[in-house]
Amino acid sequence: MTDGPDQDNAEPIVPPSPRSAQRRAAFVVLAGVLAIIGALAAGYYFAMRPVTLRIAVGPASSDDLKVVQRLTQALNNQPHSQVRLRPVQTDGAAASATLLGEGKADLAIIRGDLDVPKNAQAVATLRKNVAVLWVPPAAKAKGRKAGPKITKIAQLAGHRIGVVGSTQADVNLLKVILQQYGVDPAKVEIIQFPANEVVEAIRNQKADAYLAAGPVNSKITTDAIAASTRDGGTPTFLEIDSAEAIAQNHPAYEASEIPAGSFGGSPARPDDEVKTISFAHHIVARKGVSESTIAAFTRQLFAVRQSLKAEFPLAAKIETPDTDKDATIPVHPGAAAFVDGEEKTFLDRYSDYIWWSLMALSAMGSAGAWFAGYLKKDERSNNSSQRERLLDMLTTARHSDSTEELDQMQSEADDILRDTLRCFEHGTIEQGTLTAFNIALEQFHNAVADRKSLLMSIPQSLQRAGAQFRAAGTA
Template sequence: MGPKSIGQTGNWLLAPPQSGASNFPSPIFIFIENTFDFAIIDRVSTSMQNKFLLPVALVSVVLIGVFGGTLHQDKQRVYELTMATGTKTGYYYPFGQGIAEVVMQQNPRLRIKVVETQGSDENMRRLEANEAQLAIVQNDTAAVPQARVIASLFKEVFHLIVSEQSGIESVSDLKGKHIALMAQGSGSYSSFWFVSKHYGLKASDFQYTAGSWTEATNLFASGEADAIFRVLPLGNDLVRDLLQNTPGKLVPIDQAAAMKIKLPYLQADLIPKGTYKAAPAVPDVDLPTVEVQATLLVRKDVDPVIVKEITRILFEHRRNLVAANSLAAMISQPSKSGGLALPVHEGAQAYYDREKPNFIAANSNVIGLSFSFVTLFVSWLLQLRARFLQQQKNRADKFNLIILNLIQRSRQAETFEEIDRLQEELFEIFKQVIVDLDEERIDADSFHSFTFTWETALKITAEREKVLRNWSLASHDLKADFTDVKKMEE
């Protein structure tokens, strides 16, 4: 069909050579020969591709198997984390146990091991040393680089409990007294030294004993200790029992706003009247004090997916947590004003941002406007390109028309001089086309189309020249024969 259709659309271009022409191959023969060559090349190329694709396919199957197995193992993997809390008689340890139990109930692949510690300072050190991946600390604890925030857990306030006979009415009156403190490494221990320093007290101004709550209450009940300092949740049962069974009272800590200047994470708060005893009320007035937040921390290198899942369970299964520990009712997203000097972990932040619109939704108007501008710009570029390509095609068509005219003139040429002029014109046109190709006034496809027409024209002029040469020889022979006949007649 190919050669036949070409002949139908331009049979004058593929006219067979006249009698006496040379054996120069015709354009149809060239076309068939090139087509055959391309078929062979294509078959060889296909064979090479098949040989190449087989190992690629095998490698792909192996990789899919490996990745599939890894993905399956990852889905079955159990993640174990260690949580640093506090003493078993305090509040952090049971709270941490409640979190660990609910997390495992909701996601059996997450296992949290709760460990007993002295408190916030030790927990921070364990977090930094990677001895624990989770920790509960007071938010006034000195932070470490590895720590990140998950959530605020519950509120704690400073309690200064003094005996009735001690004569202590304010923090400043602790001078010369004996104070029972929490063990070193706890948040309460550090908080006391911050408060005492604020009120101008030095370690040499009083005696102190660091130990457990039991040790502190024994010293207090026996009269050996004049005061107990603890940071505990409001309404705490240990404080209630102590105040109801011993002649003790609470002393105000009324300079929270001033302390906040140095430690911005502190907040002013009140111990409401009658919190620990109704009649007579203890305290007998709303008592000013200082508030801190118990905060759940995580190492920054813990997988964000794991942290997001823990955060989700804390907030979406709070009822289960409250059943385990009533303080869980106060779990909240950390605020910028009341949190640690630490960023929120990216996994927890991902949970908090779950209902926020994504970037595309939040910037839909700007994106839509930008897309419109880009569409218009691309459309303009495409139009320019189409116009440029059309110009290239038009110029190539112009040269092809000139060549076609030269072919027609070649077929009608009667002298060798005409043939020479036509050939010179052909080469001049070819030079011009080469220049236009270099300067991108015509494209490569148009150039290939032109060269086919140009070569055909050159062959036709060569054929015509040979025809004229044969005619010239024949004419010369006829003249010679005629001369010989004439001589014989004479």
């Protein structure tokens, strides 16, 4: 028996390279990875981009405003600053507190002895202020007898008291002090002098005693006390020896001392330590500002403070807030995290979001794979039926008596091959399934070639007779 031409041309089917399917899978994986990286990069950008905080401060030309302006320049000029400031100038601490309470500012400089907004939380203590009460020496006048010398606060009844500055808060402070010593504020004449007019007022003896509230090294207070020195006499400092009692009744105040020589001069002014009360100017944040933002601001604030000390001494007065639970102004969680060394990093803050995002992406990938497999179910089922059909044709080919029938089956096998290769390209069937199909197809081609060779060697009359015999037998 000789091999027919079909046997010579029959070649085993080489499975198509799965590179196309692998390439598509690689593209899908790469796209997913890039999507995750892009999402993380976008999240990092939005989380770390600079946040601009509005800070209410005033009045104009005040030390508070000068400090905030310098802080604003320093923070805004830092190359990797996470927080930037935008000052909102107000008429004073009370107006700043109002803006914060109304949500029109994110930060504010307020006085601790004023009404604190309910949504205010402490970030830092900008500076401590002391109350200074003094009496200028009596002027010598011919033919006029000097009044009794004032050495105690209780002796101020019936006298004129000048308050340095135009804020009502300092007048309220004076009234608290007077009431502690049994002096009815209505029995004294309170006169307010703007800071730029107080020196002239002292020289012209427009009041019998004066009150100034500010830092110990305040230039305004120092100049006012220097102006009180005349005719060789020195001012008398009135000691607030009931400072602890005042602090107990008014938590916004603290018992404090004015060190000897704080206001210069020779002899030193004062010549000994003077008991008094103090209060703070606070940097407060609106409760709704995020913890991470305030933690970053607090960290930058104290870093900048160190660099500004030499050129701007007022920055040295900035202190960390009181983190005790019973603090007069509750501390902001972000500031507390910085003070306690518990500030969260980017991963600490967003690790849960990153984890759940990855889990969600994984779940979506699994769901997508299942859905894709579900959509290919019919295609796999059809391919399985085609394999069964190929095996049936293999059996039929071994007993066929017609080359036309063999040609038809071979054409059908070509169609099955085409569909099978398409399924493999689409990822519907695996490499093992394609290999099994290749073996079946090779057996089919061998069977067709062998049968054709056999039929070509048999005379046509015998072929027809055999076909009729089998047809009759089946009938």
